[in-house]
Amino acid sequence: MRVELDLPDVRAILGRLAEVFEERKDELNDLDTKIGDGDHGFSMARGFGAVRAHAEGGADKDIGELLMAGGMQFNEAAGSTIGILMFSALREAGKVAAGKTTLRLSDVADMLEAAITGITKRGKATVGQKTILDSLSPALTALREGLSAGEEEAAVVGLRCGRREPVRTPHARCDPQSAEPDGSPTGERARSIPALCPGRS
Numbered sequence: 601m602r603v604e605l606d607l608p609d610v611r612a613i614l615g616r617l618a619e620v621f622e623e624r625k626d627e628l629n630d631l632d633t634k635i636g637d638g639d640h641g642f643s644m645a646r647g648f649g650a651v652r653a654h655a656e657g658g659a660d661k662d663i664g665e666l667l668m669a670g671g672m673q674f675n676e677a678a679g680s681t682i683g684i685l686m687f688s689a690l691r692e693a694g695k696v697a698a699g700k701t702t703l704r705l706s707d708v709a710d711m712l713e714a715a716i717t718g719i720t721k722r723g724k725a726t727v728g729q730k731t732i733l734d735s736l737s738p739a740l741t742a743l744r745e746g747l748s749a750g751e752e753e754a755a756v757v758g759l760r761c762g763r764r765e766p767v768r769t770p771h772a773r774c775d776p777q778s779a780e781p782d783g784s785p786t787g788e789r790a791r792s793i794p795a796l797c798p799g800r801s
């Protein structure tokens with residue numbers, strides 16, 4: 601299996617993120633109430649809603665441009681610290697994807713690594729401090745491990761699950777809890793990316 605994503609795929613993924621954060625914003629707000637001011641769900645839903653609206657405009661010529669412009673939209677809509685952090689993540693990932701209209705999985709790994717570096721610099725956080733880095737960093741490790749083993753499908757499942765998982769084709773999922781939230785896919789395009797949603801293929 602050779603995984604490749606194009607510009608419409610990336611637009612569909614951003615749309616799916618907007619949908620997921622909208623669906624789960626109350627859950628995120630509840631979690632944030634325990635450690636913060638209880639608005640994290642609203643911020644993420646507003647931010648990715650703005651990214652989706654921008655992506656749907658279809659103005660960007662390549663994936664780098666889309667992510668960099670999307671990061672600015674996120675920051676404008678969400679504001680506060682998370683706005684700056686996601687702006688940094690999307691901008692750094694976008695720089696890696698500059699000029700690209702298709703991505704291989706190794707590009708995705710480089711983009712994720714750049715996003716992590718951006719968040720780390722801006723947020724002055726390290727892995728183990730209960731931040732977003734605790735999910736992104738293991739996902740990058742699992743993705744890289746799958747790639748260096750020459751197992752693209754394992755790499756994708758690792759990215760989704762944040763750890764190496766046995767791949768049970770054709771319905772590989774994370775067990776016991778899937779990283780893929782319940783609910784219906786957003787549309788034909790998102791459904792047509794079996795590599796990213798293997799449980800739904």
Ligand SMILES: [Mg+2]
Binds near residue numbers: 636638639640
């Ligand atoms: Mg807050």
